[in-house]
Amino acid sequence: MTRIGAGGRGSAILPATVLIVAKAPVAGFAKTRLTPPLSPVQAARLAAAALLDTLAAVRDCPLAHRMVALTGDLGAAEYGAEIAAALTAFEVRSQRGDGFGVRLANAHADAARAGLPVLQIGMDTPQVTSRMLADAAGALVAAGDALLGPAADGGWWGLGLPDPQAARLLADVPMSTPATGEHTRRALRSCGYRVGPLPMLTDVDHYDDALRVAGDCSGRFAAEMDALTAGQAAR
Template identity: 30%
Template sequence: MPRISITKRNTVEESVLFPENSDTRTTAHRNKVLVRRCRNTLALDGLAGVDLDLGSLTKKRRDYGASGTASKPFLIRLRAHHPQMHECQLVVFVKAPRAGFVKTRLAETVGTETALEAYLSLVEVLIGKLKDLPHVDLCFTPADALAEIKPWLQPGWTATPQCDGDLGARMQSAVENGLNTAQRVVVIGSDCPYLDSRDIGEAKAALEQHDLVLGPATDGGYWLIGMKAPQPEVFRGITWSSDSVLSDTLRIARENNLKISELRELPDVDTVADFIKFHEWHILYRAKADSGFHSESSAGD
């Protein structure tokens, strides 16, 4: 039976090898055989609703004899739109809440336990702002942290371990995985509690007309990156955790002729000074929440 596999951009790809001296002598007949086999397999895989698009059918012939029949195998590929494709996947990078593993820069000054408490506060605020959004994936590290991440999951959300490699490799992998099921992917970290669901909506909208969207951070990095097609070059050659992350990313994007949209600038929470500002902001945020006043406040409000 033919082999069906789900591939990037939520397509179904069919690979069929016709043997030597096949009796499928005409292209039309071969196509009919292929479509029939595809539909049978799609039905078995629970994908009977997939609309096979013959306009995307291509064939790769290796060698034909004088009679027109294949003297060697050739490959036919069929791509079809998958019904489960959604508009936008939000990926949130999180770490297991472990003392000594999170907010290490902050921990150098305030200690690992206080840094852990700060991290839990950051995640609590962020999850509270995003909890009503669909198609959210918590991309976590290390790989054995699922039990620790589960309490943060909201209805319909998913959790996926981060791959190996530096931050760029992990974000690139998250984007490529997200584009298997979504038209656009937006990635954020857990260091910026000041962002809100409106920022995610603006990023999603920006990707309708742009190749890349970035949320600049005040420390020279970015708190959000989004794209609608894999752009691996923007994750390469970057000195992560430096104040040149944003400028280097913009330079690489322009060198590759990408259309770029930038959102508002927001601060991360990495240092003691950042934490003090966040603590003051958080007091006001909780007071508004407790009083029933709903406001997705920005930094400095």
């Protein structure tokens, strides 16, 4: 992978867009697979912490454009005011379309209006750092290939496209299955792309995932997870 600077403030600006696809962390709406053992409010707070860490990592990456495709009512979200303040550093658009694959494709189409290659991530990998994002965005710009970051569950956490319009293929990829990553890779190759690798990461989908990921974090997500586990141990 081509290394382009340290990814902190003061680095050369990378001519790329990082797109975050996010769900407002509303109790009963976000991270429902964490309940049980967590309550809906606890799960939503953990989701909010993951989103805040992700926003911070992208904010601190030297990018030409940052965008969030959001669904849900931020006014009803846990830590909603703090998230709203963090979003002032981003272009924010509402997700649109029926089905997750269609919403992803439409989000890429919106991000493509900036005329830059797009690196898309979600809010389920708070262990992502600005350095990791800078390396990925730099490789996307330098090589002109697609990038795919596999998730441990068979899906993917990151997708880089030099031509964002090619995201239309996502509308036909079965999402949230153990084979989503492989289906996406095949679809990219069928469009003539070479697919470069990103590191494999663990998505936070279940409670065991959250425990594992918290061990790789040092931000809000880890602190929120520590508070939750301490509270459960005190019962």
